[in-house]
Amino acid sequence: xxxxxSCCCSLPEDAPFHSYEEVLRHLDSLGLFHMDMGLGxxxxxxxxxxxxxxxxxxxxxxxxxxxxxxxxxxxxxxMAHGLNVGLYTSPHFVWPEERIRLNHTMLPRRxxxxxxxxxxxxxKGLTYFELLTVMAAGAFQxxxxxxxxxxxxxxxxxxATTALPVDMTCFVPIGMDHMNVLGDTLAAIADDKSDALxxxxxxxxxxxxxxxxxxxxxxxxxxxxxPLCSCPTKEKCGGTRAGSALWESLPDELKACSVLPEDxxxxxxxxxxxxxxxxxxxxxxxxxxxxRWKTDARTIARGLRQAFIPGRLxxxxxxxxRPALWLDGAHNTHGMSALLTAxxxxxxxxxxxxxxxxxxxDKDPEKLTVLVRELAGDMPLFVPTIKDNPRxxxxxxxxxxxxxxxxxxxxxxxxxAQARAAAGEKPxxxxxxxxxxxxxxxxxxxxxEDPHAASR
Numbered sequence: 001x002x003x004x005x006s007c008c009c010s011l012p013e014d015a016p017f018h019s020y021e022e023v024l025r026h027l028d029s030l031g032l033f034h035m036d037m038g039l040g041x042x043x044x045x046x047x048x049x050x051x052x053x054x055x056x057x058x059x060x061x062x063x064x065x066x067x068x069x070x071x072x073x074x075x076x077x078x079m080a081h082g083l084n085v086g087l088y089t090s091p092h093f094v095w096p097e098e099r100i101r102l103n104h105t106m107l108p109r110r111x112x113x114x115x116x117x118x119x120x121x122x123x124k125g126l127t128y129f130e131l132l133t134v135m136a137a138g139a140f141q142x143x144x145x146x147x148x149x150x151x152x153x154x155x156x157x158x159x160a161t162t163a164l165p166v167d168m169t170c171f172v173p174i175g176m177d178h179m180n181v182l183g184d185t186l187a188a189i190a191d192d193k194s195d196a197l198x199x200x201x202x203x204x205x206x207x208x209x210x211x212x213x214x215x216x217x218x219x220x221x222x223x224x225x226x227p228l229c230s231c232p233t234k235e236k237c238g239g240t241r242a243g244s245a246l247w248e249s250l251p252d253e254l255k256a257c258s259v260l261p262e263d264x265x266x267x268x269x270x271x272x273x274x275x276x277x278x279x280x281x282x283x284x285x286x287x288x289x290x291x292r293w294k295t296d297a298r299t300i301a302r303g304l305r306q307a308f309i310p311g312r313l314x315x316x317x318x319x320x321x322r323p324a325l326w327l328d329g330a331h332n333t334h335g336m337s338a339l340l341t342a343x344x345x346x347x348x349x350x351x352x353x354x355x356x357x358x359x360x361x362d363k364d365p366e367k368l369t370v371l372v373r374e375l376a377g378d379m380p381l382f383v384p385t386i387k388d389n390p391r392x393x394x395x396x397x398x399x400x401x402x403x404x405x406x407x408x409x410x411x412x413x414x415x416x417a418q419a420r421a422a423a424g425e426k427p428x429x430x431x432x433x434x435x436x437x438x439x440x441x442x443x444x445x446x447x448x449e450d451p452h453a454a455s456r
Contacts, residue, residue, distance in 0.1 A: 016117040020109035042163035045123035058148040063172030073280035077303030086140030093441040133160040157195035171206040175334035194220040207279040258285040267307035272338035308450035323420035324427040329434035336371040353426035354419040361393040369401040381406035382415035
């Protein structure tokens with residue numbers, strides 16, 4: 001749990017920030033969604049702070065769906081082997097410090113003023129995401145981390161994490177999202193993401209991709225001389241070009257460890273998580289080969305079993321006024337298709353009996369609502385407008401797209417109350433946007449924490 005002390009009294013009077021609250025005010029002034037393409041600011045800041053060389057192996061996780069889950073699987077595997085892991089993810093649900101963790105612990109608030117102050121002194125023009133990225137790298141550099149994991153934001157070419165001197169880039173499935181920024185075709189999006197491959201990297205890993213995206217990734221890796229290995233099947237490595245030599249260099253015992261067993265128990269629910277887990281396992285095995293870390297299938301399995309991340313098909317039992325909940329931040333068609341499959345695979349006892357849904361207006365709501373209608377079937381749908389978000393789609397517009405089972409409601413609290421009454425003793429599914437879940441976690445912040453962490 002984070003240290004909520006906000007004062008950093010040892011800072012000099014002329015320091016840019018003297019409290020966590022001052023850092024938050026500065027972040028708010030930058031604008032959460034503000035982007036300014038280019039890596040120049042990041043590169044200057046990293047050089048000034050000595051972060052252009054990281055003192056331990058670092059991995060960047062890039063793609064469309066599954067970045068957070070894959071990052072957490074990799075973190076959990078490494079921690080099961082006794083490594084200390086710095087993990088940087090986004091977005092946050094309630095507090096920005098959720099984004100920067102050392103093992104399972106959020107970066108203490110008392111450290112934020114010094115880290116943020118160093119970053120803005122090094123480069124005054126950093127955006128919201130850039131500032132937090134520099135702070136994460138600084139925190140991990142001065143900690144006892146053995147491995148650093150950085151989840152990219154929306155892109156690859158100009159993503160702030162692409163300025164970091166990582167050893168490996170790990171590509172999760174690439175799909176259609178952020179089309180207004182990255183391009184309106186899969187090829188354009190894959191081309192942007194593939195530019196995370198850069199000089200100085202020693203290797204890359206990819207989840208299974210659509211053929212168009214896969215070809216672009218391999219072509220870029222070939223052109224830049226970076227071995228890229230895609231997820232193996234039981235018979236062979238999927239990386240048939242740049243990845244083949246990398247795969248063949250592995251000893252047989254590591255090749256055996258790199259294949260996810262069919263009966264593997266995962267800490268994150270849903271059949272789609274097997275792709276994310278497999279990608280993390282392959283990344284781990286290649287890191288072990290390069291850095292001579294010891295590993296075995298049993299410890300990998302324990303790491304996969306202990307993985308936790310909130311808001312990814314997360315189940316929360318009923319408690320007090322809170323109904324039993326399924327929580328999933330499926331925010332694009334790829335994610336909603338995965339959620340639809342997961343719900344179809346649930347037992348009758350697990351399956352939700354009502355749905356709370358909302359999304360952002362720039363997430364292709366016409367296509368998204370088609371999938372939500374199929375997911376809900378005869379279940380009642382309650383549709384609030386996401387609060388305090390200029391990108392939010394109006395609940396009334398979404399309800400009209402969703403059909404006669406859907407009802408626009410004034411707020412998430414109203415939606416939850418009506419959904420609970422409709423579901424009875426059965427769970428309520430809340431889905432459609434991580435920002436919708438952010439509202440829910442503000443009501444019940446205890447759901448952000450791994451319920452099993454204390455017993456490990």
